[in-house]
Amino acid sequence: MDGEGGGSAAVQHHTRSPEDVFRDFRARRAGIVKALTTDVEKFYQQCDPEKENLCLYGLPNETWEVTLPAEEVPPELPEPALGINFARDGMIEKDWLSLVAVHSDAWLLSVAFYFGARFGIDKDARRRLFTMINNLPTIYEVVTGVAKKQSKAPNGSSKSNSKPSKQTNSNSKPVKPAHPKEEEDSGHEDAEEEDQAYLCGSCGESYANGEFWICCDVCEKWFHGKCVRVTPAKAEHIKQYKCPSCSTKRSRE
Numbered sequence: 586m587d588g589e590g591g592g593s594a595a596v597q598h599h600t601r602s603p604e605d606v607f608r609d610f611r612a613r614r615a616g617i618v619k620a621l622t623t624d625v626e627k628f629y630q631q632c633d634p635e636k637e638n639l640c641l642y643g644l645p646n647e648t649w650e651v652t653l654p655a656e657e658v659p660p661e662l663p664e665p666a667l668g669i670n671f672a673r674d675g676m677i678e679k680d681w682l683s684l685v686a687v688h689s690d691a692w693l694l695s696v697a698f699y700f701g702a703r704f705g706i707d708k709d710a711r712r713r714l715f716t717m718i719n720n721l722p723t724i725y726e727v728v729t730g731v732a733k734k735q736s737k738a739p740n741g742s743s744k745s746n747s748k749p750s751k752q753t754n755s756n757s758k759p760v761k762p763a764h765p766k767e768e769e770d771s772g773h774e775d776a777e778e779e780d781q782a783y784l785c786g787s788c789g790e791s792y793a794n795g796e797f798w799i800c801c802d803v804c805e806k807w808f809h810g811k812c813v814r815v816t817p818a819k820a821e822h823i824k825q826y827k828c829p830s831c832s833t834k835r836s837r838e
Contacts, residue, residue: 601704603714610697610718613643617689620649621682621728629678639670641685643693649800663699665692679729686728694718700727720791787812802829 620628622640632639633734642650642665654664666688669699673681688778697718701711722731785798786806792798797817802825811818813828821824 587686591741601700601706603701603706603710603717606697606704606706606714607717609645609700611721612645612647613696614721614724615647616643616723617641617686617693618727619647620651621686621689621724624632624649625682629673632673634670634674638668640665640667641689643689663695665689665693682728683725686723686725690723692726693724705754717793720793723789731742764802785809785812786830799823799826801826801831803827803831 597664620643628641628649637653639651640654642652644650651670655661655665658786666685667672669688671686672684676684677757697714698711701714706714725731755818786801786804787808790809792807797820798807799810799813799815799820800807808815808828810820815826
């Protein structure tokens, strides 16, 4: 099996930074997301219950593979959930996909932190790695639609609690929104709103510490500066920022 279900050759021979490990994580994650969303029919067919124990691997080139686990014991990399094909016909399809998604999330974390240990990444660097990983929606959230719901701007009075605090000139990074004390008992809803505050209106990915963000003064959505081609220096001279979508709407009126 090429790279033993994960292209391990790509991570050998040199010390890697947390950013290197995260790129590997993100590529493998992208492959699995494809298997469970856009390529779901192909993935479903490959998980024949009549076959032997099969695993779903995300590969470093953003593709996926359903195959037998590594024969070597112990394997070079942590192995994903074994026998996902056996549960295929015994569950509702969406529940089966959600189950595979949860196990895939766990596998991706184990591979990332395997590399963290293997390449001697220290405590602070491991924390940075986990923060980068945690800022992405989980595969489970993508497959079940939770991530898509979070990326939409809320309507009504809840907006003020679900978007980052707006700051002067709209060119500061998002700040974690504060929730009134009377809302503390609605923990699940608060958690979703906090997650939503860190999603870019352009790419849908989360805010990471140190990234430059800018808020649209029209729709009040936040964007990575790089996604809308606005630098911190350029933002200093913008009195009222309009995102590409709002600028297009205005020009059509």
